[in-house]
Amino acid sequence: MRIQLWGVRGSLPSPINNEEYTGKIKRILDFAVQGGLKKKEDIDGFISSLPDELRYVFGGDTTCVTVSSDSGKIYILDCGTGLRRFGNVLMEGDCAKGQGVLNIMFTHNHWDHIQGLPFFRPIYVPGNVLNFYSPYKNLQLNLENQMSSPYFPATFSGTAATKNYFNIENAVQTPLKLEDDLEISIFPLKHPQGCFAYKFRQNGKQFIFATDTEFTGEAIEQLKGTNEFFKDADILVLDSQYTLDEAFLKVDWGHTSYTMAVNCAINWNVKKLVMTHHEPAYSDDILQENYLLALEHARQMTDVNTEILLAREGMIFDL
Numbered sequence: 001m002r003i004q005l006w007g008v009r010g011s012l013p014s015p016i017n018n019e020e021y022t023g024k025i026k027r028i029l030d031f032a033v034q035g036g037l038k039k040k041e042d043i044d045g046f047i048s049s050l051p052d053e054l055r056y057v058f059g060g061d062t063t064c065v066t067v068s069s070d071s072g073k074i075y076i077l078d079c080g081t082g083l084r085r086f087g088n089v090l091m092e093g094d095c096a097k098g099q100g101v102l103n104i105m106f107t108h109n110h111w112d113h114i115q116g117l118p119f120f121r122p123i124y125v126p127g128n129v130l131n132f133y134s135p136y137k138n139l140q141l142n143l144e145n146q147m148s149s150p151y152f153p154a155t156f157s158g159t160a161a162t163k164n165y166f167n168i169e170n171a172v173q174t175p176l177k178l179e180d181d182l183e184i185s186i187f188p189l190k191h192p193q194g195c196f197a198y199k200f201r202q203n204g205k206q207f208i209f210a211t212d213t214e215f216t217g218e219a220i221e222q223l224k225g226t227n228e229f230f231k232d233a234d235i236l237v238l239d240s241q242y243t244l245d246e247a248f249l250k251v252d253w254g255h256t257s258y259t260m261a262v263n264c265a266i267n268w269n270v271k272k273l274v275m276t277h278h279e280p281a282y283s284d285d286i287l288q289e290n291y292l293l294a295l296e297h298a299r300q301m302t303d304v305n306t307e308i309l310l311a312r313e314g315m316i317f318d319l
């Protein structure tokens, strides 16, 4: 499996603003002056030596993650605005010829998880087949409502690609086999109007995507089957939107603090935790600060075998 992150921002698209951009440039130039950068040939090396919050932007697009299976089939998890750029990549291949087959899965239908779909170019090409998977019975209606007058000039049902719908609510109890060696299961999460985590299993490897969920110590204890679903994941991409202080102020908003995300991942013996659904009000500097605090929090716990990463657009993981 190859997992790629196309959108990691929570709630609404939040591009870097000019003030932040200028701040980054100033700090980068400061590093350059201190490091004595003089030659053009040294620029690439200099850039790779910068700390992550200066070398990259964590990204402003909302949630979209892709899984390419070992056989090359494409599974899209959520259609936030990050989907737009993935669509552009697909249009360099079979999707431009109307020969694309795409499997699209939804954790839930909040705007930040469906808003990229109207700008997903493969949906306008006749011949492309889009298989929509969801535990929600009204998925088609929700997608049609998003693309309708007066909110958008094209209708969802009027787009040219063939669309099939599969209800996968049974995948809560029984894993759903999508390929000979690939199966998925889903798990209900605490979030306003609900949300589901997705677990992919292929060749003995497990990838779990759990966005938009409010985990607290209490919630974990009360949620039957949580440990069974999440334990021993190779990669867990998990909602870590808030600081602990903010999570206390936003009880029932449906998101997890990074402190609790770290606690969960370590408790479940996850090999790699990727913190995602970044709060739109947090700048890259704040995200980096929170990330370092999350690492420090993990360091204070015993028997930690979990690697912790901060999600960034474009990140790729191979399993």
Ligand SMILES: [Zn+2]
Binding pocket: 010, 011, 063, 110, 112, 113, 212, 277
């Ligand atoms: Zn969301």
Ligand SMILES: [Zn+2]
Binding pocket: 108, 110, 191, 212, 254
């Ligand atoms: Zn949501």
